[in-house]
Amino acid sequence: xxxxxxxxxxDRIDYETIxxxxxRCYFCxxxxxxxxxxxxxxxxxxxxxxxxxxxxxxxxxxALKKLMxxxxxxxxxxxxxxxxxxxxxxxxxxxxxxxxxxxxxxxFRKKKLETLKNTVVGIPRVLNTYSLAPFFRTYFEALSxxxxxxxxxxxxxxxRRGSKRGSIDPCFPSKVAIAHVHNLLFEKEGIxxxxxxxxxxxxxxxxxxxxxxxxxxxxxxxxxxxxxFTKERDEFKERGVLYLDPVLDFEDEELLERQLYxxxxxxxxxxxxxxxxxxxxxxxxxxxxxxxxxSKAKEILRRLEEEGKVGVVLLGRPYHNDPGINHEILxxxxxxxxxxxxxxxxxxxxxxxxxxxxxxxxxxxxxxPLDIRDVxxxxxxxxxxxxxxxxxxxxxxxxxxxxxxxxxxxxxxxPIYSLIEEILEETKTPYFTFHELDENKPSGSIKIRVETxxxxxxxxxxxxxxxxxxxxxx
Amino acid sequence: MKILYxxxxxxxxxxIKGAMKRLGYEVEPLPTPDNEALKVGKEYCNKGQxxxxxxxxxxxxxxxxxxxxxxxxxxxKNYVFVTAGACGPCRFGMYEMEYRKAVRDAGxxxxxxxxxxxxxxxxxxxxxxxxxxxxxxxxxxMKAVFLGDLINDLYYKTKPYEVIPNSVDxxxxxxxxxxxxxxxxxxSILKTLRVIKKELDKVKVNxxxxxxxxxxxxxxxxxxTEGDGNYRMARWLIEEGAEPIVEPVATWIEYLIYEKIxxxxxxxxxxxxxxxxxxxxxxxxxxxxxxxxxxxxxxxGNKPDPLKSQKKIAEYAHRYYNVRLSGGEGHMxxxxxxxxxxxxxxxxxxxxxxxxxMPSTQSDGVQSKVVxxxxxxxxxxxxxxxxxxxxxxxxxxxxxxxxxxxxxEEYENAKRKLGITDRDIEIAMERKKKLTSAGTKLPHxxxxxxxxxxxxxx
Numbered sequence: 001x002x003x004x005x006x007x008x009x010x011d012r013i014d015y016e017t018i019x020x021x022x023x024r025c026y027f028c029x030x031x032x033x034x035x036x037x038x039x040x041x042x043x044x045x046x047x048x049x050x051x052x053x054x055x056x057x058x059x060x061x062x063a064l065k066k067l068m069x070x071x072x073x074x075x076x077x078x079x080x081x082x083x084x085x086x087x088x089x090x091x092x093x094x095x096x097x098x099x100x101x102x103x104x105x106x107x108f109r110k111k112k113l114e115t116l117k118n119t120v121v122g123i124p125r126v127l128n129t130y131s132l133a134p135f136f137r138t139y140f141e142a143l144s145x146x147x148x149x150x151x152x153x154x155x156x157x158x159x160r161r162g163s164k165r166g167s168i169d170p171c172f173p174s175k176v177a178i179a180h181v182h183n184l185l186f187e188k189e190g191i192x193x194x195x196x197x198x199x200x201x202x203x204x205x206x207x208x209x210x211x212x213x214x215x216x217x218x219x220x221x222x223x224x225x226x227x228x229f230t231k232e233r234d235e236f237k238e239r240g241v242l243y244l245d246p247v248l249d250f251e252d253e254e255l256l257e258r259q260l261y262x263x264x265x266x267x268x269x270x271x272x273x274x275x276x277x278x279x280x281x282x283x284x285x286x287x288x289x290x291x292x293x294x295s296k297a298k299e300i301l302r303r304l305e306e307e308g309k310v311g312v313v314l315l316g317r318p319y320h321n322d323p324g325i326n327h328e329i330l331x332x333x334x335x336x337x338x339x340x341x342x343x344x345x346x347x348x349x350x351x352x353x354x355x356x357x358x359x360x361x362x363x364x365x366x367x368x369p370l371d372i373r374d375v376x377x378x379x380x381x382x383x384x385x386x387x388x389x390x391x392x393x394x395x396x397x398x399x400x401x402x403x404x405x406x407x408x409x410x411x412x413x414x415p416i417y418s419l420i421e422e423i424l425e426e427t428k429t430p431y432f433t434f435h436e437l438d439e440n441k442p443s444g445s446i447k448i449r450v451e452t453x454x455x456x457x458x459x460x461x462x463x464x465x466x467x468x469x470x471x472x473x474x
Numbered sequence: 475m476k477i478l479y480x481x482x483x484x485x486x487x488x489x490i491k492g493a494m495k496r497l498g499y500e501v502e503p504l505p506t507p508d509n510e511a512l513k514v515g516k517e518y519c520n521k522g523q524x525x526x527x528x529x530x531x532x533x534x535x536x537x538x539x540x541x542x543x544x545x546x547x548x549x550x551k552n553y554v555f556v557t558a559g560a561c562g563p564c565r566f567g568m569y570e571m572e573y574r575k576a577v578r579d580a581g582x583x584x585x586x587x588x589x590x591x592x593x594x595x596x597x598x599x600x601x602x603x604x605x606x607x608x609x610x611x612x613x614x615x616m617k618a619v620f621l622g623d624l625i626n627d628l629y630y631k632t633k634p635y636e637v638i639p640n641s642v643d644x645x646x647x648x649x650x651x652x653x654x655x656x657x658x659x660x661x662s663i664l665k666t667l668r669v670i671k672k673e674l675d676k677v678k679v680n681x682x683x684x685x686x687x688x689x690x691x692x693x694x695x696x697x698x699t700e701g702d703g704n705y706r707m708a709r710w711l712i713e714e715g716a717e718p719i720v721e722p723v724a725t726w727i728e729y730l731i732y733e734k735i736x737x738x739x740x741x742x743x744x745x746x747x748x749x750x751x752x753x754x755x756x757x758x759x760x761x762x763x764x765x766x767x768x769x770x771x772x773x774x775g776n777k778p779d780p781l782k783s784q785k786k787i788a789e790y791a792h793r794y795y796n797v798r799l800s801g802g803e804g805h806m807x808x809x810x811x812x813x814x815x816x817x818x819x820x821x822x823x824x825x826x827x828x829x830x831x832m833p834s835t836q837s838d839g840v841q842s843k844v845v846x847x848x849x850x851x852x853x854x855x856x857x858x859x860x861x862x863x864x865x866x867x868x869x870x871x872x873x874x875x876x877x878x879x880x881x882x883e884e885y886e887n888a889k890r891k892l893g894i895t896d897r898d899i900e901i902a903m904e905r906k907k908k909l910t911s912a913g914t915k916l917p918h919x920x921x922x923x924x925x926x927x928x929x930x931x932x
Binding site for chain 1: 520521522523524527561563565567568570571572575740741743744794795796798799800801802830831832833835836837838839840842843846
């Protein structure tokens with residue numbers, strides 16, 4: 001079915017472009033001016049609306065309601081796990097309080113406990129926070145701080161307002177951290193502690209990995225941020241804020257416990273047991289976050305298999321969940337009816353893992369479904385390893401396609417660019433790249449690319465998945 | 475089977491060849507990576523890599539292709555490439571995979587890449603049972619590296635002050651040849667070093683030229699290479715009338731040991747006995763490394779600088795850049811900057827980093843605060859991308875002018891304070907032979923060589 005009006009009608013096209021007060025959109029507080037193009041061919045009239053967002057693509061409130069209802073319905077059926085993850089990541093897991101009501105001990109730490117109860121912790125919503133936020137929030141809440149506040153999601157305005165202090169040019173996800181701390185320091189109320197740890201290693205998932213290192217740019221960012229705010233004068237001190245950026249190792253729970261104790265015992269007088277319990281609850285929240293995400297994703301994956309439809313896996317780093325870093329590419333894809341999975345959301349229950357990797361294990365290519373040594377020997381960078389593993393997962397599941405997001409200057413992505421491509425091409429899995437993303441959001445080109453992806457995936461669903469389903473039936 | 479290797483300076487690579495020959499290996503150092511290697515690297519590596527990847531990987535592929543073009547048969551069978559490996563966190567650890575990808579894509583799918591970490595079992599499996607990365611191998615390698623460090627140190631200390639053009643280059647060539655033979659034949663290194671020192675004594679210099687001392691620091695490859703990878707920075711600085719200070723590779727070895735000790739200390743709560751034993755062993759190794767380096771220095775009249783204390787570097791850096799942050803040079807770039815200024819070792823510090831270097835870029839992020847806290851030290855960070863050489867050098871030149879002014883001011887002040895006139899210097903140079911000898915170890919009170927030489931006038 002085509003919408004092409006035919007060559008004979010091309011000469012008869014008449015159109016009028018309208019742009020002005022009459023085209024202003026009132027569906028949100030941005031009040032954008034839109035462009036209406038009224039097209040007439042052989043007496044038929046059609047209006048095209050060029051708007052900055054979907055809401056502006058309709059003219060009446062009724063039409064908007066209808067549009068949103070259909071979008072929401074579609075989204076419910078084929079959700080965007082980036083959005084779901086962002087809700088689950090930063091919510092409170094409501095842990096029990098771990099500070100003991102021991103009158104004797106509390107007598108000696110009365111002042112410190114008071115400080116603890118009055119502490120409002122600010123955490124920049126950047127980098128590894130996108131994989132560890134449930135741990136941090138729960139840890140602090142279990143210790144009964146007054147409140148945990150995250151900075152806002154990245155946006156052009158947030159970056160513009162707070163990035164002036166930067167003196168180097170690393171990748172955008174690192175560069176934007178200064179703006180997030182600015183957001184916490186100057187735009188959020190009551191924060192008296194900014195916690196931005198140098199996370200050196202991450203909780204390891206990969207089987208027999210050489211290591212679970214975080215990216216060195218990411219690990220060192222808190223130090224750069226500290227220097228930026230204390231260069232000419234100590235802006236933290238001026239605002240009565242304590243800035244803490246300890247080195248933390250998440251691959252080693254015992255070590256992590258000691259590292260946190262070393263920081264917070266002198267400050268709040270917490271005991272080793274209280275600290276240990278808070279750490280345990282932190283990890284429990286982290287597990288809960290992942291399990292919730294994965295069980296929902298399993299449901300959707302099954303639906304895709306049943307319906308012969310395709311879903312998209314975001315092959316990226318945890319911070320690509322940030323709408324200001326991923327430039328809402330994934331929302332655009334999701335709006336077209338494709339569920340979007342994050343790496344964290346990919347189901348890892350035994351049944352699914354053996355369905356996806358069973359053949360490799362059976363044939364001895366790998367020892368475990370989370371083994372990537374068959375394709376990548378130097379698996380020491382946890383986020384890179386997970387990206388490689390997710391690419392293998394995507395390549396082995398017929399209902400998945402890959403979207404590779406990578407930020408400009410990403411040093412750990414560069415060595416695996418061709419590897420990811422090879423893995424997905426090996427099984428002829430649809431694979432699209434958005435590499436070298438930075439602070440500029442090329443909305444126009446994103447829309448065009450997504451339209452192309454949509455077209456390709458539709459063909460893929462029609463021609464490949466249906467055929468495969470047919471083959472299975474035969 | 476010939477072993478290909480490379481990546482350090484000409485002096486290091488040449489001496490390693492001598493040491494390896496004694497162990498019975500046929501070795502061939504790769505040439506210094508140039509912009510042609512960079513081009514080849516960009517052709518065969520993944521996009522978005524850091525410069526050292528392109529230079530070093532490109533250098534290997536370029537050499538293999540040249541061999542094939544010259545008509546050499548069985549290049550894949552007749553050569554292996556040996557390199558250092560790592561397990562993170564920066565992408566240096568992934569170079570091994572990049573080497574493999576590049577040689578495969580360039581038409582050498584069976585060419586073997588070996589890393590020092592490979593055990594004899596793995597080597598045997600790979601059909602390389604003849605190669606042994608054992609104690610003898612590493613000890614020979616270490617000695618060659620230290621000797622390369624010391625010759626380079628002396629070269630850059632004396633070359634800017636040579637009276638007869640190229641006399642220091644001739645001495646260097648002679649010294650390297652002597653050491654090469656010594657290492658190849660397994661003769662006494664100390665004896666050879668003493669002869670080399672005597673040869674250096676014969677080289678005539680004029681120390682009384684106030685030149686700015688410029689420390690070259692930064693990412694390991696970028697600060698070490700002598701080619702296009704850092705725009706031939708050290709040689710160019712000499713041409714511009716400065717005295718460059720290069721970093722010995724031995725500092726890197728000490729840094730690795732120091733980091734390992736910190737690791738052991740941090741995790742000692744798990745098994746105190748084991749940690750104590752490991753720390754003791756590492757400290758013994760460090761004492762051996764330092765002792766060997768100092769022994770060689772002693773034979774050269776203690777003129778080369780001693781290795782900087784890792785503890786001190788860490789102590790200086792920690793306030794700005796946590797010493798437990800690994801990757802690249804870690805905290806060392808920051809620590810060295812402070813060390814060179816506080817200990818009056820340099821007028822200016824250049825931090826050379828290749829495009830895309832992750833740890834080095836981050837540590838630069840705190841350097842502006844360090845500059846501020848040091849009361850305005852002369853620091854310039856240069857990113858090397860292979861092109862934009864004029865741009866990078868003009869940035870260095872701007873700071874170099876200030877450094878030169880500081881060196882001149884310091885020299886004139888010292889002259890005034892010591893009551894020395896130009897005529898006194900002329901007379902002293904005629905009378906005291908050691909004042910014109912390249913082998914003389916100067917006292918250290920001022921930053922510049924010229925001002926320190928004044929201390930020997932009276």
